[in-house]
Amino acid sequence: MLEARNLRKTFGDMTAVDNISFKIEKGEIMGLIGQNGAGKTTTFRMILDLLTPDKGEVLWKGEAFTNRLFNQVGYLPEERGLYPKVSIEDQILYFAQLRGKSKKEIKPLIDNWLEKFDVKGKKGDKVKTLSKGNQQKVQLITTLIHQPELIILDEPFSGLDPVNADLLEEGIKEAQRNGASIIFSSHNMNNVEELCDSLIMLRNGQQILEGSIKEIREQFGRTKLFLESPLSTEALLQFPGVQQARVNKDGVTEVTLSQTEDGKAIFEAATKDGYIPTFSQQPPTLEEIFKRMAGEKHE
Amino acid sequence: MNKFWVITKEVYKKNVKSIGFLIMVLSPLVVAGIAIAIGYFTSQDAENAEAPTLAIISENPAVQEMLSQEGSPFDIQEDITTQAAAEEALLDESLDGYLTIEESAGSIQAEVTHNDSLSDYIPVLNEQLATYQTMVRANELQLTQEQVLSLSEPVTVQESIVNIKDGELVTEENNDTFVQEFGAYFVCIGIFIFIMTYASIIAEEVANEKGTRIMEVILSSATAGNHFFGKLAGVILVILTQLAFYVVVGVIGYFFAKDLSFIQTFLNEVDIWSIVQQLLGYTIIFFVTGVLMYVILAAFFGSLASKMEDVNKSVTPIVMIALAGFYVGLYAFVSPENILAVVFSYIPLFTPFVMPFRIASETVGTLGVWISIVGTVLFTILLTAVSLAFYRANVLIYSDSGIIGTMKRSWSVMQSNRKAKKAKKANG
Numbered sequence: 001m002l003e004a005r006n007l008r009k010t011f012g013d014m015t016a017v018d019n020i021s022f023k024i025e026k027g028e029i030m031g032l033i034g035q036n037g038a039g040k041t042t043t044f045r046m047i048l049d050l051l052t053p054d055k056g057e058v059l060w061k062g063e064a065f066t067n068r069l070f071n072q073v074g075y076l077p078e079e080r081g082l083y084p085k086v087s088i089e090d091q092i093l094y095f096a097q098l099r100g101k102s103k104k105e106i107k108p109l110i111d112n113w114l115e116k117f118d119v120k121g122k123k124g125d126k127v128k129t130l131s132k133g134n135q136q137k138v139q140l141i142t143t144l145i146h147q148p149e150l151i152i153l154d155e156p157f158s159g160l161d162p163v164n165a166d167l168l169e170e171g172i173k174e175a176q177r178n179g180a181s182i183i184f185s186s187h188n189m190n191n192v193e194e195l196c197d198s199l200i201m202l203r204n205g206q207q208i209l210e211g212s213i214k215e216i217r218e219q220f221g222r223t224k225l226f227l228e229s230p231l232s233t234e235a236l237l238q239f240p241g242v243q244q245a246r247v248n249k250d251g252v253t254e255v256t257l258s259q260t261e262d263g264k265a266i267f268e269a270a271t272k273d274g275y276i277p278t279f280s281q282q283p284p285t286l287e288e289i290f291k292r293m294a295g296e297k298h299e
Numbered sequence: 300m301n302k303f304w305v306i307t308k309e310v311y312k313k314n315v316k317s318i319g320f321l322i323m324v325l326s327p328l329v330v331a332g333i334a335i336a337i338g339y340f341t342s343q344d345a346e347n348a349e350a351p352t353l354a355i356i357s358e359n360p361a362v363q364e365m366l367s368q369e370g371s372p373f374d375i376q377e378d379i380t381t382q383a384a385a386e387e388a389l390l391d392e393s394l395d396g397y398l399t400i401e402e403s404a405g406s407i408q409a410e411v412t413h414n415d416s417l418s419d420y421i422p423v424l425n426e427q428l429a430t431y432q433t434m435v436r437a438n439e440l441q442l443t444q445e446q447v448l449s450l451s452e453p454v455t456v457q458e459s460i461v462n463i464k465d466g467e468l469v470t471e472e473n474n475d476t477f478v479q480e481f482g483a484y485f486v487c488i489g490i491f492i493f494i495m496t497y498a499s500i501i502a503e504e505v506a507n508e509k510g511t512r513i514m515e516v517i518l519s520s521a522t523a524g525n526h527f528f529g530k531l532a533g534v535i536l537v538i539l540t541q542l543a544f545y546v547v548v549g550v551i552g553y554f555f556a557k558d559l560s561f562i563q564t565f566l567n568e569v570d571i572w573s574i575v576q577q578l579l580g581y582t583i584i585f586f587v588t589g590v591l592m593y594v595i596l597a598a599f600f601g602s603l604a605s606k607m608e609d610v611n612k613s614v615t616p617i618v619m620i621a622l623a624g625f626y627v628g629l630y631a632f633v634s635p636e637n638i639l640a641v642v643f644s645y646i647p648l649f650t651p652f653v654m655p656f657r658i659a660s661e662t663v664g665t666l667g668v669w670i671s672i673v674g675t676v677l678f679t680i681l682l683t684a685v686s687l688a689f690y691r692a693n694v695l696i697y698s699d700s701g702i703i704g705t706m707k708r709s710w711s712v713m714q715s716n717r718k719a720k721k722a723k724k725a726n727g
Contacts, residue, residue, distance in 0.1 A: 009715070009719075010715065011708075011711055011712060011715055012711045012715075023373070044513075045695065048518075048519040049519075050515065050518055050519065050695060051695070051712070051715075051716060052715075052716040052719040052720050052723070053719060053723070054715065054718070054719045055719075055722075057723075067522055070520050070521065071520075073519055073520070074304065075515070075516055075519045076513070076516075077512040077515040077516060079511075079512045080511075080512065081508075081510070081511020081512045081513050082510075082513065083507075084311065085313070085317075094305070094309055095516065095520070097302075098302055098305055098306075098516075098517060098520035098521055099520055100302075133433045142516075143516075201396065258356070
């Protein structure tokens with residue numbers, strides 16, 4: 001279990017991260033979202049003890065994170081890189097050895113992992129002969145093959161096509177089933193919604209959102225209403241609290257409300273004559289929340 | 300396996316297997332091979348060259364006998380005995396020249412007529428004829444063999460070179476200085492070549508890992524110290540491999556080549572064994588500390604580069620320092636007592652280039668040598684400590700602001716980490 005308590009890091013006058021706290025249980029996946037420069041990488045580096053926090057601490061299974069725990073970590077940095085002139089197999093073996101595994105332990109696993117991630121190329125091939133996507137998958141294998149208990153993935157999905165993104169998702173879920181605590185950052189909110197048990201959002205080094213995805217979305221109220229009913233958009237705009245109403249391409253009317261309660265009056269009016277096919281009042285999507293929160297001016 | 304060794308092994312394997320290494324190791328051998336081949340063929344040529352043909356026109360066959368003896372540089376044409384026959388032979392190019400000898404009252408008058416191919420042989424001819432004349436005179440004077448020998452006994456001249464040391468004249472052995480200076484020269488060039496090669500190798504290693512962000516993965520797997528020293532050890536092993544290869548090739552080559560005549564001439568002039576002894580002395584200390592200092596410095600500067608392409612820019616300061624050392628070294632070769640050479644010989648980064656020349660010219664005492672050795676060793680330790688401290692912070696900084704900008708930011712990261720660690724310790 002990973003716990004971060006009140007992390008703070010400054011470089012000179014610049015505060016990179018301020019007062020960040022979170023907890024990731026065994027077998028749990030946490031998403032870390034935020035715009036570029038929000039402090040995600042600094043947070044990862046503090047977890048990995050590459051940077052020492054000015055304030056606060058990182059605990060792994062209740063103790064301070066130090067060199068001794070290196071072998072339990074799998075880390076994929078944001079910008080990808082491997083040794084171009086080294087073969088896939090040697091590369092995987094080298095990183096696994098750096099994580100305290102022996103060649104003997106890892107060698108028999110390589111074929112299986114290459115197959116699992118559908119890497120095009122033989123294990124004797126030099127990395128530079130692979131396509132970018134395949135290189136990225138090889139790097140993912142080096143991050144996961146030693147079965148780390150703490151997995152940190154900085155933008156693991158960037159640059160992957162949907163098929164490969166699914167393979168990666170499957171890989172992350174498998175690690176989760178094996179009991180790993182996983183933290184990853186992403187700009188793609190679909191991946192985050194799909195995978196994460198919990199989430200924190202950073203803005204300018206501040207933690208502005210936290211909790212499970214459901215909790216966070218509910219925080220914003222069920223202000224999205226999808227409706228298929230006899231009510232016209234003109235009629236809908238007359239209701240109190242309706243900010244916007246428009247008919248989407250699929251014929252469903254999308255209404256933006258000021259607060260959750262505003263939906264009740266519309267429901268009653270829409271179902272006055274009985275059955276309607278759609279009345280779905282939802283909180284904003286993660287993507288909408290992200291855009292809204294990122295866009296708000298920092299006080 | 301210990302992570303230090305995992306890194307060392309990786310660096311070693313990757314570099315030794317590379318084509319660049321092969322070229323680097325073999326190219327001096329190729330150059331040496333070409334030099335030896337040229338030497339060999341030239342000496343072969345000289346051995347196989349045909350002796351010039353010479354006819355002797357004389358009433359006394361003794362001269363002809365003497366010049367026909369084994370070891371004579373001339374091919375004597377015994378069947379040509381008259382000037383007319385000789386001129387005819389000269390005309391159809393079957394003869395290079397003829398020697399006309401007239402004796403009157405024990406005095407020899409000789410005249411050589413030739414087609415300009417005998418010019419180099421005139422001194423030999425002169426010497427032989429002089430010997431002949433001595434014999435003729437000795438005969439006339441009825442001297443015994445011993446008396447002749449005692450007349451022609453050469454004078455022996457003994458040479459002693461002295462130096463003024465502590466107000467006294469000290470004799471030095473001529474050969475020794477030559478060998479020492481040769482050794483110093485060798486070290487100066489050797490250190491420079493090794494520094495240039497291996498500084499760029501290690502800087503590339505580090506910058507490459509930093510540029511590809513492999514560094515972050517490694518530093519979350521192993522400590523910065525493990526990585527830094529692992530890299531260093533790997534590169535040092537590569538250097539040792541190269542040196543060992545040369546030693547093996549040198550020994551094998553020595554046994555193969557020592558019978559070749561032109562190599563023997565060389566061996567007679569230079570005492571290989573005393574060069575080896577010279578190399579095993581102070582020289583090796585300067586070689587080791589010199590290469591070590593610069594390689595550490597290169598790892599440090601390599602960690603300042605943000606991407607692979609910046610490596611050359613970031614190792615430029617090292618190249619400059621090494622180049623300055625190299626030139627001061629060459630200057631010290633010519634005037635070892637110059638104040639510049641003396642001062643530079645005590646500055647750690649220049650010591651390996653300059654001090655060997657001062658030792659060779661015996662312008663520095665044992666105390667001075669040891670002061671400079673202790674100085675370089677302490678400096679190497681200090682350099683390692685500083686480089687390592689910066690290294691941890693350097694590798695996390697990607698900046699477009701050049702070396703100075705990166706160092707500034709690295710310094711602030713270092714300070715920030717240090718302060719944070721101190722605060723943590725104070726809190727418990």
